[in-house]
Amino acid sequence: MRNIDGGFLAAPDQASLQRREQDVRKGKLALMLAVVGGFVALIAGYNVFVDFSPVSLVVTMLGLAAAVGGGVLTKHLTRNVRFRVHKPNAGLVGAAKLTGLLVAFFGIxxxxGAIEAPGALRVVLIAGGVGTIAYVKSLHDQQWVLFELDAVGVRIERTVVPWRDVARLTIDPVGPGMTRLGAVPHNAAPLYVAVQDSELDQRHLAAAVGRFAPQGIQLAGGQSFPVN
Structure with a gap:
């Protein structure tokens, strides 16, 4: 096991890492489309805001369409790479962060534009805006994920257990609208996390276990434990 903040207790095997890398490559084209579309939309949107023209508006709309389409496709392809359960309202909070960043970007x-800043400074603003959005999204995903499955293993909050250390996975109802997911290692204490049913798609969870877990590891109801 390892904590994602550091301190490996058992490294995942190289074959699992290679398998995950192969799966990740499948979604890179869609992600590139989303990133390029967003970058084009930022540049064209900046021009619309500072010096409006119909061409800039059309390019902005096309860039937004590419970004949204690429994002939707990336989300779909990501299901082949990993399965995640987030904290409640993770999507809403992420959207609020993105909106705040965009408001700040266009405000700057x-x-x-009002002070007629040199072009180099505007390029720095655009590059900084794209980098900031990417960083905030990555940090948001890291902080708001409660449970994750992929080719390497199981993540319970901030602890990752490689598949070779997993004896079984558990799922238990623990209260109205709540389900507890768990991973039981061979030689360590079980790890559990309670998630809201509104954030958990059990059909996708079962499919992810079948896709990622080694043969012999099943998802089954465990014993009833109180939620801390």
Whole structure:
């Protein structure tokens, strides 16, 4: 096991890492489409905001369409790479963060346009905006994930257990609208996390176990434990 903040207790095997890397490559094209579309939309949107023209508006709309389409496709393909259960309202909070960043970006863009800032400074603003959005999204995903399955193993909050250390997976109802997911290692204490049913798609969970878990590891109801 390892904690994602550092401190490996058992490294995942190389074959699992290679398998995950192969799966990740499948979604890179869609992700690239989303990133390029977002970058184009930011640049064209900046021009629309500072010096409106019909061409800039059309390019902005096309960029947004590519970004949204690429994002939806990436989300679909990601199911072949990993399965995640987030904290409640993770999507809403993520959208609020993105909205705040975009408001700040266009506010600074308007200020630079008003003072007729040099082009190099505008390029820095665009590059910084894209980098900041990518960083905030990555940090958001790390902080708001409660449970994750992929080719390497199982993540329970901030602890990762490689598949070779997993004896079984458990799922138990623990209260109204709540389900507890768990991983029982061979030679360590079980790990559990309670998630809201609104955030858990049990059909996708079962499919992910069948896709990622080694043969012999099943998802089954465990004993009833109180939720801390």
């Amino acid at each position: 863009a308007a200020l630079l």
